[in-house]
Amino acid sequence: MAYNYQLLLKHLLHQGLTWAPDQQIIYRDHVRFTYCSFYQRVLQLGGALESLGCGLGAKIGVIDWDSHRYLEMYFGIPGIGAILHTINPGIAPKDLLYTLVHAEDEILIFHEDFIPLVESLIPFLPTVHKYILIRDNPVAQTLGWVNLEYEELLANAIPLKELPDLDENTIATISYTSGTTGKPKGVFFTQRQLTLQTLSDAVALSALGNYGGVSKHDVYMPLTPMYHGHAWGMPYVATMLGLKQVYPGKYEIPRIIQLIIDEKVTFSHCVPTILQKIVGTPLVRDLDLSQWKVIVGGSALSKSLAIEASRLGIKVYGGYGLSETCPVLTISNLKPGMEAWNDEKKLDWMIKPGFTIPLVYLKVIDSNGKEVAKNGRDAGEILVRSPWCTQAYFKDVDLSEKLWDGDWLHTGDIGTIDEYGYIQIVDRFKDIIKTGGEWIVSLELEKMLSSFTGILDVAVIGIPDQKWGERPLVLMESRSGCMDDLTAENLKTHLQKYVLDGKLAAWAVPDFYACINEIPKTNVGKHDKKALRTLINQDGWLSEHIKLTN
Numbered sequence: 001m002a003y004n005y006q007l008l009l010k011h012l013l014h015q016g017l018t019w020a021p022d023q024q025i026i027y028r029d030h031v032r033f034t035y036c037s038f039y040q041r042v043l044q045l046g047g048a049l050e051s052l053g054c055g056l057g058a059k060i061g062v063i064d065w066d067s068h069r070y071l072e073m074y075f076g077i078p079g080i081g082a083i084l085h086t087i088n089p090g091i092a093p094k095d096l097l098y099t100l101v102h103a104e105d106e107i108l109i110f111h112e113d114f115i116p117l118v119e120s121l122i123p124f125l126p127t128v129h130k131y132i133l134i135r136d137n138p139v140a141q142t143l144g145w146v147n148l149e150y151e152e153l154l155a156n157a158i159p160l161k162e163l164p165d166l167d168e169n170t171i172a173t174i175s176y177t178s179g180t181t182g183k184p185k186g187v188f189f190t191q192r193q194l195t196l197q198t199l200s201d202a203v204a205l206s207a208l209g210n211y212g213g214v215s216k217h218d219v220y221m222p223l224t225p226m227y228h229g230h231a232w233g234m235p236y237v238a239t240m241l242g243l244k245q246v247y248p249g250k251y252e253i254p255r256i257i258q259l260i261i262d263e264k265v266t267f268s269h270c271v272p273t274i275l276q277k278i279v280g281t282p283l284v285r286d287l288d289l290s291q292w293k294v295i296v297g298g299s300a301l302s303k304s305l306a307i308e309a310s311r312l313g314i315k316v317y318g319g320y321g322l323s324e325t326c327p328v329l330t331i332s333n334l335k336p337g338m339e340a341w342n343d344e345k346k347l348d349w350m351i352k353p354g355f356t357i358p359l360v361y362l363k364v365i366d367s368n369g370k371e372v373a374k375n376g377r378d379a380g381e382i383l384v385r386s387p388w389c390t391q392a393y394f395k396d397v398d399l400s401e402k403l404w405d406g407d408w409l410h411t412g413d414i415g416t417i418d419e420y421g422y423i424q425i426v427d428r429f430k431d432i433i434k435t436g437g438e439w440i441v442s443l444e445l446e447k448m449l450s451s452f453t454g455i456l457d458v459a460v461i462g463i464p465d466q467k468w469g470e471r472p473l474v475l476m477e478s479r480s481g482c483m484d485d486l487t488a489e490n491l492k493t494h495l496q497k498y499v500l501d502g503k504l505a506a507w508a509v510p511d512f513y514a515c516i517n518e519i520p521k522t523n524v525g526k527h528d529k530k531a532l533r534t535l536i537n538q539d540g541w542l543s544e545h546i547k548l549t550n
Helices: 009-019 035-051 068-079 093-103 112-124 150-155 191-206 234-240 253-262 272-279 303-311 336-340 343-350 397-403 442-450 488-500 529-536 541-545
Strands: 024-027 031-034 059-063 083-086 107-111 130-134 171-176 186-190 244-247 267-270 293-296 315-321 328-331 361-365 380-385 409-417 423-428 433-435 438-440 455-465 469-478 512-515
Touching (some): 009 035, 031 035, 083 093, 093 112, 112 130, 186 191, 272 293, 303 315, 397 409, 433 455, 529 541
Parallel strands (some): 293 315, 469 512
16 A cells, blocks of 8 residues: 655645755744754654644644744644644734633633733633743743643654654634734635645746846745744745745844844735835935845735835735635736836736736636636625635534635725736725725725825725715825825825726815824734724714814
């Protein structure tokens, strides 16, 4: 009988280990070790967890910043057949508690920064029987309710000789959506799914990638949290390729910039708000960042931000995916013929979410279920298939059936597709503003308004209107010293040029505008429109803040 080779995460680790055993993995300025040492720590973690009774299907929750320890858990927890639950500490505590209870976590591993949070949850966690503390500070108070400390757990463990063979369809990870609409939803992925996506990501980045792609010479640092979509799967790619890896811990902009310079980081990924914070700090003004490639996703990469980054030498391009898709579906790699275009035209394509990576099928359908024309204008819902899309929402049959209606995964994103096959996200279905039987795309309005000089950030949401059903409300965050320029009349005049160019219908120009101190965002950098709706629904808020056009 031939050996029944299974697609397992341990094979990705083995490739990186044998290819680059002396390559470095770095955590802030605290830890620096080789892939050989990393592999031994993974085996120690596996042995330690088995000694605690963890085996096939055991759920282990993790609350940590981006670190070498998290990378160890990416491999060590699924490596023994247990399930890694990557917990988002940025969501509301009630939602975080819901995810722990719903997942039925048995062990909780958490960083010392989250001691108060975890301590407040203990009375409500009936299934958790072990609490394991991660410390960066070796001198700290002893907590009676903590069972073990992470480094001591590894030091005292009998390491596994090797990670065991498993069925490739064994569930490896579970995570939850951020709960911006309703309760968080659990998505889970198997060893096979994660392995296939890693291979596809690697092909898309290395063979097809912009700026020479990702190569064995790159230095990788994630700037998308490791609890969010496996940091877009890139730590698995970096480990398989044997890249030098740098983990920044809690995101602190001065430290991130220092690590980029000191460790010569060449490849990262992040949401637009992180990139904006980096390019907007005075610390980067005299730095040469021409070695740094950054994929931007999570929300739209604006042309103005891309230009601002390129002035510092940063090479940016877009990507797209969602929690349910593991997450990567598309990257804005340029096709060979596009590389001869002028810089501005290339940039217009590179800030798009991009073209499908290998093994992904994607289509855009209108309200009648028909595919829209590939003209970059006609919009519809984006539907996808890939071998790594979650097969269901955890313990939710009804929502799972809606997710996979018609054997395609429904993303809930409204988009267009152009003649080259590149997609553009124009809105979330739930954020479309329905006015007089027509759609107003909030993201398109936001893009047009963001080019107004005085606007730092802008969000558009629908508000009830007796005549039209809904009308758009523009909520603005002003640049320093520009508040007086943000009048309704100035903004309406600014939008008229898009009306004259045929890019905006005259009836879609908003009548209502308001300035706010800061537009709330989710912890992954998207506009939190749920929070904005709560804000404007407060008694008297609209009448106090709104500016009307004539």
